[in-house]
C-alpha cells in the first residue's frame with residue numbers, strides 16, 4: 001500500500017513538473033551569450049522557443065499586426081522570419097492577392113517553413129533562403145519590410161538598407177521591432193542588442209525617417225520608417 005502511494009505521488013510529481021520543465025527550457029526567458037549561441041545552433045530548440053505560447057503575452061502579435069494597418073494585396077518581406085511566427089499571421093491579413101516573403105539565412109528555418117506551407121496548404125507565403133547581407137528580393141516588389149528581433153543580426157546594415165530602398169515600392173515602409181538594450185527578463189543580454197537610438201541613427205543616415213513609433217510592447221521598441 002505504501003509502495004502504491006509512493007508510486008502515485010511520484011507519478012503526480014512527474015505529470016506536473018515535466019511539462020513545466022519542458023516549457024521553461026523553451027521559454028523566451030533572458031539568456032546569456034553562451035546559451036543564446038547554443039540555441040542558435042539547434043534549430044528545433046530555436047523553433048520551440050520562438051513558437052512558445054508564453055511568448056504571445058509579451059510579443060502581442062495580434063496588436064502588432066493591427067497597428068501595421070496591413071491591406072489586402074500587400075507584399076510583405078519578413079526578414080529573419082524564423083519559425084514563421086509573424087509570417088503565417090501576416091498571411092491571413094494580405095489575402096489571396098497579397099504575398100509574404102519569409103526570408104531567412106538559416107536553411108533549417110526554411111525547411112521548417114516549407115514543411116508548414118505544404119502541410120497547411122497556405123498559398124500566399126513564399127520562402128527565401130537569403131544571404132547574410134542581401135535579402136535576395138526583386139526591385140520594386142515590397143510594400144513592407146518587417147524585421148523582428150533580427151536587425152541586430154545583420155552585420156552590414158548600410159548595404160542592407162541600400163538594397164531595401166531598391167526593393168521597396170513607392171511609399172513602402174520598414175518596421176523594426178527589437179529588444180531594448182537593457183537587462184530584461186526575456187531575450188539576449190544587452191551586449192548582443194542594439195539601442196533604439198542606434199537603430200534610428202543608422203536608418204536616418206541611409207535616408208529613412210522615423211514615421212511612427214508604438215510603445216505598447218513591454219521589452220521591445222517598435223519603429224516604423226519611410
Ligand SMILES: C[S@@+](CC[C@H](N)C(=O)[O-])C[C@H]1O[C@@H](n2cnc3c(N)ncnc32)[C@H](O)[C@@H]1O
Pocket residue numbers: 050079080081082083084085086103104105106109130131132133147148149150153154155
Ligand atoms: C530571433 S529570430 C526571430 C525570428 C522571427 N522574426 C520572430 O520574431 O519570431 C532571428 C532569425 O533571424 C535569422 N537571421 C539571422 N541573421 C539573418 C540575416 N542576416 N538575414 C536574414 N535572417 C537572419 C535567424 O536565422 C533567425 O531565424
